[in-house]
Amino acid sequence: MKLQIENASTQDGRPTTAPSRLPAALLAPLLAVALLGCGSSRGGSEPTRQTTELYTCEMSFTLSGWSAIYKRADGQGRVSCSNGESAEVALRLRGGGLTAGKTEILEGTGKFSGVKGIEEIYGSYAAAGAQGGAVKASEAIAMTKGPVSLALAGTGRGFSLGLDISRFTIRRISD
Numbered sequence: 001m002k003l004q005i006e007n008a009s010t011q012d013g014r015p016t017t018a019p020s021r022l023p024a025a026l027l028a029p030l031l032a033v034a035l036l037g038c039g040s041s042r043g044g045s046e047p048t049r050q051t052t053e054l055y056t057c058e059m060s061f062t063l064s065g066w067s068a069i070y071k072r073a074d075g076q077g078r079v080s081c082s083n084g085e086s087a088e089v090a091l092r093l094r095g096g097g098l099t100a101g102k103t104e105i106l107e108g109t110g111k112f113s114g115v116k117g118i119e120e121i122y123g124s125y126a127a128a129g130a131q132g133g134a135v136k137a138s139e140a141i142a143m144t145k146g147p148v149s150l151a152l153a154g155t156g157r158g159f160s161l162g163l164d165i166s167r168f169t170i171r172r173i174s175d
Contacts, residue, residue: 061108095166108154
């Protein structure tokens with residue numbers, strides 16, 4: 001069987017962007033195969049749920065701390081995921097480098113991507129950054145922990161100057 005593709009054109013001879021048409025003789029068998037593949041499982045058992053679905057989680061947080069060669073900040077937040085899971089979390093930022101300053105982030109936000117469940121957000125993320133600011137400053141940083149990525153943003157008060165390499169740790173606050 002030979003598949004023939006018809007090219008459509010407008011009245012003035014220009015080609016259209018319409019998709020190629022399949023002959024009706026091919027369309028019916030393809031439709032039947034597609035419908036059979038969508039049928040329910042037999043015997044009353046439910047199909048196995050795949051665990052490869054990835055979710056996003058969002059975090060709102062506050063964080064405050066200082067740095068004088070060693071950077072230290074602590075805070076807390078709330079994480080809510082697109083699969084309905086949520087948790088209160090404690091945050092800890094530790095690092096070193098050539099830094100000096102004091103920072104307070106009151107309305108921070110974070111977005112996790114590549115998450116199979118909320119349990120994957122806990123642990124330590126690697127971050128490196130350079131900053132400079134006085135009075136009010138906005139900061140954004142991206143971090144990773146294996147396949148999970150975290151983008152943080154926030155506006156804070158204080159002053160900061162320097163280059164640092166940090167570890168950002170998230171842990172669940174016990175109920």
